[in-house]
Amino acid sequence: MVWEAVIGLEVHAQLLTATKMFCRCRNRFGDPPNTNVCPVCLGLPGSLPVPNEAALAMAVRTALALRCTVHAVCEFSRKNYFYPDLPKNYQISQYDRPLATDGVLEFRLDGETRRVRIRRLHVEEDAGKSLHEGFSDSDRYTYLDFNRCGAPLMEIVSEPDIRSPKEAAAYLRKLRQVLLYLGVCDGNMEQGSLRCDANVSVRRPGAALPDYKVELKNLNSFKFLQKALEYEIERQVRVLEAGGTLIQETRLWDERHQRTEVMRTKEEAHDYRYFPDPDLLEACLDPAWVEDLRRNLPELPDARLERFMRQYQLPAYDADLLTVNPRVADYFEAAVQVGAPPKAVANWILSELFRYMDFETGLPPATVPPTHLGQLVRMLQERVITGAVAKEVFAVMWETGQDPAAIVQERGWQATQDEDQIRRWVEEVLQENADQVEQYRAGRTKLVGFFMGQVMRKAGGKADPQRVQALLQERLQALVPTPSDR
Numbered sequence: 001m002v003w004e005a006v007i008g009l010e011v012h013a014q015l016l017t018a019t020k021m022f023c024r025c026r027n028r029f030g031d032p033p034n035t036n037v038c039p040v041c042l043g044l045p046g047s048l049p050v051p052n053e054a055a056l057a058m059a060v061r062t063a064l065a066l067r068c069t070v071h072a073v074c075e076f077s078r079k080n081y082f083y084p085d086l087p088k089n090y091q092i093s094q095y096d097r098p099l100a101t102d103g104v105l106e107f108r109l110d111g112e113t114r115r116v117r118i119r120r121l122h123v124e125e126d127a128g129k130s131l132h133e134g135f136s137d138s139d140r141y142t143y144l145d146f147n148r149c150g151a152p153l154m155e156i157v158s159e160p161d162i163r164s165p166k167e168a169a170a171y172l173r174k175l176r177q178v179l180l181y182l183g184v185c186d187g188n189m190e191q192g193s194l195r196c197d198a199n200v201s202v203r204r205p206g207a208a209l210p211d212y213k214v215e216l217k218n219l220n221s222f223k224f225l226q227k228a229l230e231y232e233i234e235r236q237v238r239v240l241e242a243g244g245t246l247i248q249e250t251r252l253w254d255e256r257h258q259r260t261e262v263m264r265t266k267e268e269a270h271d272y273r274y275f276p277d278p279d280l281l282e283a284c285l286d287p288a289w290v291e292d293l294r295r296n297l298p299e300l301p302d303a304r305l306e307r308f309m310r311q312y313q314l315p316a317y318d319a320d321l322l323t324v325n326p327r328v329a330d331y332f333e334a335a336v337q338v339g340a341p342p343k344a345v346a347n348w349i350l351s352e353l354f355r356y357m358d359f360e361t362g363l364p365p366a367t368v369p370p371t372h373l374g375q376l377v378r379m380l381q382e383r384v385i386t387g388a389v390a391k392e393v394f395a396v397m398w399e400t401g402q403d404p405a406a407i408v409q410e411r412g413w414q415a416t417q418d419e420d421q422i423r424r425w426v427e428e429v430l431q432e433n434a435d436q437v438e439q440y441r442a443g444r445t446k447l448v449g450f451f452m453g454q455v456m457r458k459a460g461g462k463a464d465p466q467r468v469q470a471l472l473q474e475r476l477q478a479l480v481p482t483p484s485d486r
């Protein structure tokens with residue numbers, strides 16, 4: 001029996017501001033617990049919140065990049081609920097008058113362009129963090145760290161346009177990429193600065209939207225998102241095909257047992273008793289300010305990919321990998337600036353460099369700045385060094401931070417151009433491999449690769465491969481019998 005998944009995502013992105021959303025406390029991960037707190041973020045009596053303009057600017061830039069309508073006036077509301085890590089017993093958020101609505105995100109999946117509508121984008125403050133493990137008395141107590149309480153968040157809510165777990169993961173990857181290019185969120189899902197909730201239900205293809213949805217909370221990796229949705233869709237289909245009914249509820253993904261489990265019955269919006277925050281005025285956005293933010297948007301990933309293909313003549317595959325993360329793209333362009341051929345630089349980044357760097361964060365190696373990589377590629381292209389030596393140089397660069405020219409000079413790794421020396425190596429190899437020479441004379445011409453490898457090994461990888469190949473071919477041709485010799 002055929003069923004269709006109906007999926008919408010709610011993505012929470014912590015903004016890269018210096019301070020929190022409504023106070024001057026540091027907005028920084030990893031500080032000692034409860035050191036970045038004040039009366040405002042702790043909700044003490046008499047404290048008054050003040051919106052963070054930098055956070056609003058980041059949210060507006062994101063809304064513009066997602067082609068949302070940015071509203072001239074938005075309103076902060078109180079979302080009321082009790083939880084130990086929410087000291088005010090309410091969260092300052094936005095409800096019926098959000099910052100922006102009606103956007104779209106396009107991305108490629110399986111060779112096709114997919115399009116998911118954005119319902120709304122609003123700003124809010126984060127809750128604190130409840131710690132249940134890692135303490136000697138964790139079986140009896142929950143520890144609270146309020147450092148994250150009040151951190152600025154963007155919530156980006158999609159329409160239920162997603163039809164598969166794979167598409168949901170692709171949507172989230174693309175959204176994370178846009179946020180990285182905008183510089184508004186570090187995208188670190190492990191640390192919780194990018195979190196995702198998924199709403200999922202199933203229906204017959206073409207049927208109306210179901211009257212229920214199951215929310216899967218706090219999915220902090222692309223893999224968990226996809227696996228949780230796959231399990232939940234199968235679970236819902238089993239229930240319906242057995243004649244059961246599904247209710248609106250919130251579930252958690254249990255990675256250990258590979259299943260979703262009930263957390264609570266899902267609340268409706270009215271259960272949160274939203275009302276305008278009496279301590280905050282409406283936020284009125286100056287149209288000129290919004291337009292200035294629009295004019296200063298950075299080059300976004302799709303535009304950069306197209307430019308890489310056009311400007312650097314890169315194939316789509318290379319351009320796509322190089323532009324996944326803006327730090328990688330910046331690294332590539334800086335390496336090319338020293339005069340290295342773009343395709344050769346791309347090959348080195350996608351092969352050698354990716355072995356050493358964190359592809360998700362795009363952190364470039366401190367010991368191999370892009371100018372050094374560009375110089376190394378130039379030396380290889382100009383035949384100052386051979387390919388084998390270039391890899392040795394790269395390893396030394398990684399360990400020491402030296403520039404490639406200094407490494408090659410110190411170690412005497414320049415490619416040998418001396419034809420007399422190369423001829424001697426060729427002769428030695430042919431004499432040491434008499435059986436292979438006879439096979440070559442008998443017609444096994446593919447053995448030229450074997451001879452080439454032996455000469456390069458004898459030369460310690462420092463002989464110019466083009467000169468070796470030319471001189472080797474010359475000598476081998478002399479060994480092949482002519483018709484008059486037969």
